[in-house]
Amino acid sequence: MADEPLHYGEDYHFIPATSAASGLGVSVRPDLYCHTIQIVNICLVGRPGDGAFVLIDAGMPGSADDIISAVEDRFGSGSRPQAIILTHGHFDHVGALIELVREWNVPVYAHKDELPYLTGKARYPEPDASVEGGLLAKISPFFPNEPIQLGSRVQPLPEDGTVPHLPEFRWLHTPGHTPGHISLFRPRDAALIAGDAFVTVRQDSLYKVLTQQTEITGPPRYYTIDWTAARESVRKLAALFPSVAVTGHGAPVAGDELRDGLTKLACDFDRIAVPDYGKYVH
Ligand SMILES: [Zn+2]
Ligand SMILES: [Zn+2]
Secondary structure (H helix, E strand, C coil), X not given: CCCCCCECCCCCCCCCCCCXXXXXXXXXXXXXXXXXXXXXXXXXXXXXXXXXXXXXXXXXXXXXXXXHHHHHHHHCCCCCCCCEECCCCCHHHHCCHHHHHHHHCCCEEECHHHHHHHECCCCCCCCCCCCCCCHHHHCXXXXXXXXXXCHHHEEECCCCCECCCCCCCXXXXXXXXXXXXXXXXXXXXXXXXXXCCCECCCCCCHHHHHHCCCCCECCCHHHCCCHHHHXXXXXXXXXXXXXXXXXXXXXXXXXXXXXXXXXXXXXXXXHHCCCCCCCCCC
């Protein structure tokens, strides 16, 4: 297993995209930390000082050193997570995964329906440059799309909804953006890690990505392949009435801003989130 070849897709490369939040981190709870890598967020779950924590998602291509620094700044030098849990397998969520797995030698978990895209067996449909939206949608075909090969280093999440090493959390299947997309929810304080099921900055607009202008909106347009499932997933998350949400892109949102924005998105999903045209819109 140790010498199993791990590799990124052949089109993996550094993406020179950034945002006003890049390199910054925010503690939304004492044990819930969101850190921005260029345009995407990673999340560290665990209380500094306790020694045990889990990393959610693995950033952009070439960002392993930044992620290790963020981890060591928070948990101490030489610290490593107990596991890495993936909300889904898009390049901007697995970008540094292989370097991190080699550095830390920790297990990786994802939904079983996402495993084909993490083990080189299936590739995501091409991003849709024709979708209604801004400049980043137009250049999305230049984003890496070939599947990463993690072999037996990635394992399916337990079927019963429990999350390895995070006993207070449950994973929820929130497909639509990808087939095996998940979100993580903690009932005790209604904390939500949403992945890209919904995001707080529109990802097709270069200006909004750069400035990180907050608005609760649907999953990134050029990548979302099943808008019916995406709508159901947003409704499922809105029904939980989360008190705080860390999303894959954009700043964490809490309180009334989250409740009102998510309720509005769930009620008016087709108008707010679904593009007017695009090859995955029917
Ligand atoms: Zn995504
Ligand atoms: Zn994303």
